[in-house]
Amino acid sequence: MDFKYVPSTCPYCGNGCGVNLVVKDGKFVGISPWHRNPVNEGKVCIRGNKSYEFVNSPDRLVAPLIKKGDKFEEASWEDAYKEIAAAFKSVKGDAIGVVASARNSNEDSFVLKNFAANVLKTANIDYCGRRCNADAVKGLADAFGSGATTNSLADLSEAKAILIVGSNPLEENPLAGRRIIIAKQNGAKIIVADARKTATARLADIHIACNPGTGVALVNGIITAIIKAGKENKDFIAKKTKDFEKAKAAAAACTPDAVAKVAGIDADVVTKAAEMFAAAQPAAVVTSAGAGSGDLIRALANLQLVTGNVGKAGAGVNLLRGKTNAQGAADVGAVPGEGGLTVPAMIEAAAAGKIKALYVVGENIASAGAHVADALGKLDFLVVQDLFMTETAAKANVVLPSASFAERDGTVTNAERRVQRIRKAIEPVGSSKPDWQITSEIAKAMGHEKDFAFKDAEAIFGEIAKTVPAYAGITYAKLERPEAIQWPEAGGVFGTAILYADKFGTKDGKAAFAAVEYKAVEAAAGEFPFAVAAQWPMGTLSKNTSSIMREWPEARVQINADDAKALGVRDGSRVKVTGKAGSLELAADVTKGIKKGVVSMPAAINAAAVKIEKSTGGN
Structure with a gap:
């Protein structure tokens, strides 16, 4: 009997939990704790713990499929590539769209970005998770200089107060939720804003059952109450920030009474939350990338600047992610080029007949609603690369089988900027291949063999380290240890755990407050109560x-x-x-x-x- 453990990274949420893949006689049969991994210290939620089940599913795609009439027929890779190459060559670049995935590796997305730019000659590339992430990332970048979360997940354990808005970590990102439980056990005060009494809300010292979409009003109300009480960190604001007065003026309309009216809560809850948060040092905020508009992220950034809670352990803006490589996909450039379309814009353009062909890698965009499925039906040509015959794949002209995370090498970058390895543990099912390899072979079929002659995933990562500044100095050798590297690598042996300890990433080194005003959301009334x-x-x-x-x-x-x-x-x-x-x-x-x-x-x-x-x- 052949038995081994292969260290890897969970393929689900943006926590990036370390796992050991248990391999018996060449088959992935289970998950074993990886206690040295600092993200989860051997703990795993049901998704990671049962990840071997989808890898071994009998419904996995095992060979290329070409649609003949209304039915798919198995085909060779060579025939599939010929079909794709001929179709893509017949369409002008601005009429082609490329959809990447936040659950694919950095290497996959890097190759796909270069394929879009240099082979298809299109700026229309985007990763599907960016619908949730784009505003949040921009908000953090505008405030601090980088669109990444400021602290390590482990820092949450050190917080003396944690405000959670637009997130339910105990159910959505359970191992981040574990850090909040530890903080609570250490005496931290927990404030949760959610219309639901979630598992996270049940931890709260103050549960604010605010109406959906009113998070900005609530955060502005807390800021206004802190300033009114004279509890703002005047020294931090003066030395490390700019535009405080603009933010103060914009938030001023959110008095406790005004917040109570729109959020459907008691006014004194806002004041109590402000007192609790301001009294604690350090204090952290937790939200999710898909929580809403960039206004919420900017409001939370304002709160942390008002209280001086950036650049130290147990503080910062902790932006949790829904997919394992949402951070990495943005880092390596799987985003629209100049004039390029986002995923929603590509769908609109397909519906209008302006996008003629679409290349979708690792995403089931048709599950977003009937309007997407209808738009896909209007394309001249659709290629889908995935593990399963999804609703999107069912509409494709050509379907290509991807290798799973257990069947390939590569890297992913979690929400705390930790670049970690995924390692090949078993052979791919059927004739499936890693996504970067499939994309490279399509490029070769289109006459671009020289620029896509990658030996392996490590060679691709070498190119990433050369072209993406945040990844400079990181190598596969440095990622062998379970601590891996948090970019930027220059921060120490395991990279930079906390951003902005000395100065912010803006041109002048100061954080920028934003004038964030609460904008009323669509009211529930009348026909839709x-x-x-x-x-x-x-x-x-x-x-x-x-x-x-x-x-x-x-x-x-x-x-x-x-x-x-x-x-x-x-x-x-x-x-x-x-x-x-x-x-x-x-x-x-x-x-x-x-x-x-x-x-x-x-x-x-x-x-x-x-x-x-x-x-x-x-x-």
Whole structure:
């Protein structure tokens, strides 16, 4: 019997937990703790713990497929490449779009970016997770000089107070949630703003059940209360920041009474939260990249500048990510070039007939709604590279089978900027290949062999280190240790754990306050009486993991028990959820753990307000 452990990185959320892949007789059979990894210290949530199940799924794609009529037929790689090369050569660059993935490796995204620019001659490249990340990243970059989270996840354990807005770490990023639990055990005060009584909210010393979309008003209210009480860090503001008066003036309208009115909370809660946060040093804020507009990120950055909570342990703006390489995809440039289109803009252009061909790598964009599926149906040519026959792949002309994270080498960069290895543990299923290799071979089929003659993933990373300043000095050899490297590498043996300890990354070295005004969100009223608090959706990997599907077999909509009673809806019954953009049917999760007038569900119809009706024939 051949038995081994292969150190790697979990393929799910942006925590980037270290895992040991257990390999028996050439098969990936389980996960073993990797205690030395500083991100999770051997702890793993159900997703990482059961990641071998999707890798071994019988539904994995194992060979290239070419659509003949309305059916797919297996094809050789050579024939698939010929089909793709001929189609791409017939379309002008600005009529081609490329969609990268935040769950693919840095090497995959780097090669794909160069393929888009140098072979397809298009600026239309974007990674799907950036729909959630773009505003957040820009907000941090404008405030501090870099669009990355400021601190290490481990720093949360050292915080004396933590404000959590637009995030539910204990369920969405569980090992970040673990750090919050440790902080709580160490005496930290926890403030959670959420319309739901989530697992995270149940930790809170103050749970602020604010209406969805009112986070900016709440944070501005806390800032205003701190300044009114004279608790701002005057020395830090004077020496290390600029434009404080502009931010102060913009936030001034958010008095406790004004916040209470829009957020549906008591005014004294705002004051209590401000007192608790200002009294603690250090204090951290936690949010998610998909929490909302860049205004929320800028407001949170303002709060940390007001209180001097940047550049030290236990503080900072901690931006949690939904996918394992959301940070890395942005770092290596899988974003629109000058004049290029974002993913939503590509979908609009496809619907209008302006985008003729699309190359989608590792993303199921059709799951975002019927409008995306309809737009894909109008393309002349669609290529999809993935592990499974997703809704997007089903619409493709050519489908190419990707190797999983356990079947390839590479790197991913987690939310705290830690660049970590993924390592090949088993052979790829069927004839599947790493995404960077597939893209390189398409480039060669189109006559660009010289520029894509990469020997392996390590050679590609060498090019990344040469061209991406934040990665300068990082090598695979330096990533062998479980601590790996947090970029920039120059910060020490394991890189830079905390950004801005000396100065900010702006041109003048000072952080910039922003004049952030609260803008009212779409009100829940009239035809659509329920505000929506979005849940994380189930993705391709989870849906192909049997243990997860046994626990959560379908999406559900959370409804307050009193609201459900008024609607005649029982727990588990089917309901029709309708917003301005469409409707869908879900099972009802009737609970007291959500605010009246608010429902929570996956953001499948992209609605701020909806109506709920009993489904025809439902119980």
